[in-house]
Amino acid sequence: MLLLPKFDYYEPREMSEALKLMSKMKTSAKIIAGGTDVLVNMKKGLISPKSLVNVARISELSDVEPSNGTISIGSGLIVEKLTEFDIIKKKLPILFKAARVLGSPLVRNRATIGGNIVTARPAADLPPALLAVDAKLKLVGAKSSREVSLDKFFIGPGQTVIKPTEILSRIIIKELPPFTGGDYIKLGHRNALEIAIVAVASRITLDSPDGVIKEARIILSAVAPKAIHAVSAEKALKGEKPTAKLFEKVAKLAAGDCAPITDIRGGAEYRRAMVAALTKKTLMNALNEAKGK
């Protein structure tokens, strides 16, 4: 049996109380919500925080708030609930798709959207989908709070710009324009309980159902120290008429935009080839969704 080391445990009910605790204890404390990552790392002996601050009982962290053109998701919302809220299914289907393939049903019932972001794992499922819709994060500190775009949040594996005294409170997404479609595909060795070998999230917005591509995002995951934009591929889509031929060309560019490594889950060359295949596939599905098919 894997045992947990000893620690002090705090369970604030209010955000202000949690922030006070974190500004006092700083790096000696870790925030816990679902615990599906923190407790695994503690059991494996990778981390041994002196204290755990459980934020799961702060009710304001686990709601979804649609308000004038934005959707604001509390960081403590469990992943399974992302698949249950109608507003997510309708307005952010790409996030719904990513949430459906995270871990197992048992993990999805505990893991939170905030946890899947702040742990900054290179193969995490929600960040690619959130990057594809230009999500912003609200980071709250005891004295001030700030908004950071998700694009500027990750530094590398396990590393982000969040300060030890700050708490991620909300994930904020602007409602997407009409004629927008997206898709997230994760490639694993099996269909469940899997860490991605490669995953791609694509989103395109057309200027009209039969028009040109106004905006494009292609996010590549598990092929770099953090989820990245396929920069040249995104550029090549902009202003163009979407066709299978264009997507073919763009898929090749995306394969050149990433820097995969060889590890136990897959070889670098294989990963690069799969980036091309998944880019094309996600773009085709995104196009169909954008056209309302």
Next chain:
Amino acid sequence: MKQIITLTVNKEIYEIAVAPNRTLTQALREDLNLLGTKEGCGIGDCGACTVILDGRPVNSCLILAVQANGSEITTIEGVANGRDLHPLQEAFVEHGAIQCGFCTPGMVLSAKSLIEKNQNPTELEIREALSGNLCRCTGYQKIVEAVKIASENMKK
């Protein structure tokens, strides 16, 4: 320092003192002596420790007992009605869905959560619902069949 927590387990209320570093699996097995909940991997991969917590199946090895304070929990001991087995348990026994039995409590609880939400699960839905529960005897086919049969029996 130990904390006093209240758990409603299988409809009975328990008040226990636990150290913060004890998992819900440990509290159920060692403090409440409910040994039906198993610990396999201890890191949320195998699902042997599955319990239903406030209506959702979860890995109890990745939940601190103090985090579960005030919750309602169903373990495998709470599934049968006295000596009458639950239709799922009956189907598991009847249709050879139990081999060594270590994964069975978790399988039954994940399946029970599914059937309570969805009375007509398809084979794919059953496989998805059980995807966090590993069987090392590799008896998945029989397990999936047993869940399907139980869901049909429960409608009769």
